[in-house]
Structures are given as C-alpha cells and as structure tokens.
Amino acid sequence: MTQHQTLPNQTETAYHYQVVRRAIDLIDQAEAPLSLEQIAAQMGMSVAHFQRLFSRWVGISPKRYQQYLTLGHAKTLLRDRFTTLEASHAVGLSGSGRLHDLFVRWESMSPGEFARGGEGLTIYWGWFESPFGPAVVMGTEKGICGMGFAAEMGEDAALQDLLSRWPKAEFVEDPMMLRPWVLQAFGAGDGQLNTAPLFLIGAPFQIKVWEALLSIPSGHVTTYSEIAQAIGNPRAVRAVGTAVGRNPISWLIPCHRALRKSGGLGGYHWGLPMKRAMLAYEAVHAEN
Missing domain, CATH: 1.10.10.10 (Winged helix-like DNA-binding domain superfamily/Winged helix DNA-binding domain)
Known part of the structure; x- marks a missing residue:
C-alpha cells in the first residue's frame, strides 16, 4: 500500500469523515429521524464521544447535520x-x-x-x-x-x-x-x-x-x-x-x-x- 501524505489536521478529519460516512448509512436506512443516542449506540460510541468527533469535523451537532443529509436537502438547496x-x-x-x-x-x-x-x-x-x-x-x-x-x-x-x-x-x-x-x-x-x-x-x-x-x-x-x-x-x-x-x-x-x-x-x-x-x-x- 502506498503511503499517504498527511496534511495539517487532515489525518484526524479523514477519520472524522469515516464517522460521518457511517452515520450517513444509518440515516439512509432509517425510516424516521434518529436521535443522537440511537446513532451513537449503533456506531458503538458513547454519546459524548460521537458528538465530539462529529461536531469537530462538521462544526455543528449531528442532529442539525442530519437535516442537511436528508434527500430533501437537495430541493432546499435549489x-x-x-x-x-x-x-x-x-x-x-x-x-x-x-x-x-x-x-x-x-x-x-x-x-x-x-x-x-x-x-x-x-x-x-x-x-x-x-x-x-x-x-x-x-x-x-x-x-x-x-x-x-x-x-x-x-x-x-x-x-x-x-x-x-x-x-x-x-x-x-x-x-x-x-x-x-x-x-x-x-x-x-x-x-x-x-x-x-x-x-x-x-x-x-x-x-x-x-x-x-x-x-x-x-x-x-x-x-x-x-x-x-x-x-x-x-x-x-x-x-x-x-x-x-x-x-x-x-x-x-x-x-x-x-x-x-x-x-x-x-x-x-x-x-x-x-x-x-x-x-x-x-x-x-x-x-x-
């Protein structure tokens, strides 16, 4: 495997993206909006740990970010x-x-x-x-x-x-x-x-x-x-x-x-x- 060049703070943010990526899968599969506790539990993290990692990557809470990830967000953007x-x-x-x-x-x-x-x-x-x-x-x-x-x-x-x-x-x-x-x-x-x-x-x-x-x-x-x-x-x-x-x-x-x-x-x-x-x-x- 070729070694990756790391940029300032990017190794950490890349890991945070993987957290977000898993959260996207959970949000997609859910029939209704998920609570912070539900997402954290399904990802095997404490609520505090998940909220900290997630918010550090995107700058807002998982609950608010979930609103941006919904399929209807594209229509809102338009x-x-x-x-x-x-x-x-x-x-x-x-x-x-x-x-x-x-x-x-x-x-x-x-x-x-x-x-x-x-x-x-x-x-x-x-x-x-x-x-x-x-x-x-x-x-x-x-x-x-x-x-x-x-x-x-x-x-x-x-x-x-x-x-x-x-x-x-x-x-x-x-x-x-x-x-x-x-x-x-x-x-x-x-x-x-x-x-x-x-x-x-x-x-x-x-x-x-x-x-x-x-x-x-x-x-x-x-x-x-x-x-x-x-x-x-x-x-x-x-x-x-x-x-x-x-x-x-x-x-x-x-x-x-x-x-x-x-x-x-x-x-x-x-x-x-x-x-x-x-x-x-x-x-x-x-x-x-």
Missing part, C-alpha cells in the same frame, strides 16, 4: 441557494472566481494535445488524507489535473480510474511535488491568498462544462440544464451530465454542486454518499 450561471459569467466569475476561500487559476490543453491521450505529458501523483477520506491527486508542472476519492470505490479502483484518463502520459509518484497545491485545495495552507493552479485535460466541450462548474460558489448549487444554458447549448443536458461525470478534478471543479432540475442528486463518480457529504459540509460552512 430553492434557497440556486446559482444562475449566466449571471456568474456576466460578472466575470468564470475562471477566476472565489473557490473554497482561495483564488483558483486554470488553463487547459489544446484539443490536439488532448486527442493524443496525454502523450508527452509527465503527470505526478500521490495519495493524501483529505477531509473526505483518502484522495489521489495528480498534476503536471502547470497544476492539478486530477483528484479522486477512494472512500467508496477503494484505492486501487480510484487510482486506476485516473490513470486510465491519460493512457499515453508518463506517471511519476511524487506527492511532495503536489503537496503545496493540495494544502491549498483542502484549506490547510498558510492562510495567504495563494493560487492553486488547475490544468484541465479534456475535450473542448468538457472544458466548457468544467469552466461553468467553476462559477458555482461554495454552498450553492445549480442544475444540469442551467449549465447547458450557460454554455450556449440548452438542448445538450444529457451531454452536460456526461461531461460533469467525467470531471477529473473533483472538489476543486465542483461537480458535486450540479443537481437535477427535479431536485434529485443525480449521479456522482466517486459515490453518492460522498456527494451528499460534500454538499452538506459546504452548506454548513456557508451559513457559519
């Missing part, structure tokens, strides 16, 4: 925190907007470079402990190009998933090269307004969709149809959904903020429990 991407583009947020309390700059490869399957690229990679469990991060000298999460699918599958995106690239395991960017990505940097560069490797249509995703503020959501409108192709909702699902830089390009117009969560490449946890985590911190 009603109260819906982002119109056309407005975001109009005020110049795309490509330079505020994201996770830092400014992200990005560039993309040319269509010809993409068509060559990463040929000629050197991609560095490493495992890191993140707030959402083990994360595999990849990047070129220009910036982060891949980020995946292993809590649901396992580490081998997550790594192979990203490796397969660019079959002709040369891959070099070098987490220390990526560490400064990853510190920024998960909010563990030095507190200064630095940039976490992204390098988007995809087809032109995909990159337009990912650019639109970058316009969605933290704590807000939008819909697949809204993204299609924003990129000037309103009938391409299904193609937009496919491009969202192929986003290689999860969390930083926030595909978890794209929902169905009906209020359904839609899919999520790294597992729906991960998507629900990310949305709830962001909604909590947006209000605090």
